[in-house]
Amino acid sequence: xxxxxxxxxxxxxxxxxxxxxxxxxxxxxxxxxxxxxxxxxxxxxxxxxxxxxxxxxxxxxxxxxxxxxxxxxxxxxxxxxxxxxxxxxxxxxxxxxxxxxxxxxxxxxxxxxxxxxxxxxxxxxxxxxxxxxxxxxxxxxxxxxxxxxxxxxxxxxxxxxxxxxxxxxxxxxxxxxxxxxxxxxxxxxxxxxxxxxxxxxxxxxxxxxxxxxxxxxxxxxxxxxxxxxxxxxxxxxxxxxxxxxxxxxxxxxxxxxxxxxxxx
Ligand code: FPP
Numbered sequence: 001x002x003x004x005x006x007x008x009x010x011x012x013x014x015x016x017x018x019x020x021x022x023x024x025x026x027x028x029x030x031x032x033x034x035x036x037x038x039x040x041x042x043x044x045x046x047x048x049x050x051x052x053x054x055x056x057x058x059x060x061x062x063x064x065x066x067x068x069x070x071x072x073x074x075x076x077x078x079x080x081x082x083x084x085x086x087x088x089x090x091x092x093x094x095x096x097x098x099x100x101x102x103x104x105x106x107x108x109x110x111x112x113x114x115x116x117x118x119x120x121x122x123x124x125x126x127x128x129x130x131x132x133x134x135x136x137x138x139x140x141x142x143x144x145x146x147x148x149x150x151x152x153x154x155x156x157x158x159x160x161x162x163x164x165x166x167x168x169x170x171x172x173x174x175x176x177x178x179x180x181x182x183x184x185x186x187x188x189x190x191x192x193x194x195x196x197x198x199x200x201x202x203x204x205x206x207x208x209x210x211x212x213x214x215x216x217x218x219x220x221x222x223x224x225x226x227x228x229x230x231x232x233x234x235x236x237x238x239x240x241x242x243x244x245x246x247x248x249x250x251x252x253x254x255x256x257x258x259x260x261x262x263x264x
Pocket of ligand 1: 032033034037038050053054074075077081099199
């Protein structure tokens with residue numbers, strides 16, 4: 001485990017298997033994939049896979065907080081996920097309601113701030129109310145911000161930002177990357193440094209298309225319910241060894257390494 005004391009010790013030693021604190025990402029975004037395959041391989045229902053995925057998330061929030069990650073964005077339900085059969089969607093929505101009921105107090109006591117991106121419109125009044133109350137209750141917490149992307153799609157978010165700019169009467173010459181980002185649902189959150197996708201796929205699937213422009217991408221074949229503390233540390237170590245140039249030369253690397261990469 002990469003506890004605070006271990007990391008401090010390691011930062012002063014020549015060990016290469018854990019990253020120094022300065023090379024850890026501030027914002028990690030995760031595409032939690034593979035619940036269904038995890039369940040199928042065990043002869044279980046897809047719903048059991050989502051339950052196992054949810055349990056895993058509960059364990060990992062603590063791990064990310066211990067690693068001093070400040071922002072965690074989780075792709076919980078995409079706008080495309082509505083295409084799944086109702087027999088999968090309805091229990092998943094109920095599961096999310098139950099997680100809020102069961103975990104909210106402990107998340108609040110541990111300083112977790114919950115935020116949401118996406119549209120809550122198609123949800124029942126009851127579930128929408130529970131999500132809004134959770135956001136309101138935790139809004140002043142500052143240990144870890146957990147941003148739940150629920151009924152979220154990045155293209156829809158970008159279109160909505162353009163509409164808001166127009167509604168706000170922003171002149172074309174005042175549309176800049178900064179003013180545009182300020183109209184996205186993630187306004188006020190830093191861009192993700194690291195995007196993790198479990199279960200082996202190598203695509204963003206309409207997740208944070210604007211915000212992840214310079215994020216490091218890490219894909220692992222491990223299914224989400226099995227993505228444990230050791231896997232988190234592998235991802236953080238991989239991140240710490242990447243060179244981040246942001247399009248320039250040799251600047252901004254996570255670990256001070258140099259590269260001749262052309263695309264940043
Ligand atoms: C992808 O697995 C997972 C989802 C669509 C749901 C993710 C949701 C959770 C982990 C539950 C709770 C989340 C919160 C924030 C309370 P998949 O079904 O696409 O798996 P497959 O590709 O193997 O079929």
